[in-house]
Amino acid sequence: MATFNAINDKxxxxxxxxxxxxxxxxxxxxxxxxxxxxxxxxxxxxEEIAARFHTDxxxxxxxxxxxxxxxxxxxxxAQPILVLTGKGMKTxxxxxxxxxxxxxxDLGEASRHLISHT
Numbered sequence: 001m002a003t004f005n006a007i008n009d010k011x012x013x014x015x016x017x018x019x020x021x022x023x024x025x026x027x028x029x030x031x032x033x034x035x036x037x038x039x040x041x042x043x044x045x046x047e048e049i050a051a052r053f054h055t056d057x058x059x060x061x062x063x064x065x066x067x068x069x070x071x072x073x074x075x076x077x078a079q080p081i082l083v084l085t086g087k088g089m090k091t092x093x094x095x096x097x098x099x100x101x102x103x104x105x106d107l108g109e110a111s112r113h114l115i116s117h118t
Contacts, residue, residue, distance in 0.1 A: 024052065040064075041071035046078065063110055067091050074098040081110050 004027070012022050026045050030036040037044030050057050062073030065086035073080040080101040082088055092103065104110040 024049075040066075040068040041075070043072050043075050046072055046076040050076070061110075061114055063107065065091060067094065067096060070098050070101055074100075083107050083110055 008025055015022055026049055028036065028038040028040070028045055030039055032039065036042070038048070039045075046057055046062075056077070058077040060078045061081055062069070062078040063081040063083055064070055064073070065083050065088035070080040070082060070091075080098045082091060082097060082101050082103045083106055084092060084103065085106045091097065102110075102113070104113060
């Protein structure tokens with residue numbers, strides 16, 4: 001948790017310096033054995049986000065590098081976006097991604113696309 005918090009503190013600071021903000025961070029702290037509702041491809045974490053922000057997730061961008069990320073996004077009506085960093089290249093090679101998945105080389109490219117289309 002200390003490493004997780006340090007990484008996120010740094011990310012939030014960098015975003016703030018650029019004039020942005022991050023309202024919340026969501027993560028699943030459980031192992032596969034826990035069989036929890038928040039571990040992707042289950043949708044519990046997305047449902048928590050929707051409830052916290054009193055919103056429908058239809059069309060909301062959801063960026064990830066694994067098939068489970070994309071499946072969870074699709075299940076709640078969000079827009080699945082695959083980045084080819086991390087596990088993304090293998091995810092793309094393995095196939096089976098949701099039909100409407102957008103694919104970008106990295107988070108920077110995905111972010112530029114989203115900003116230019118708002």
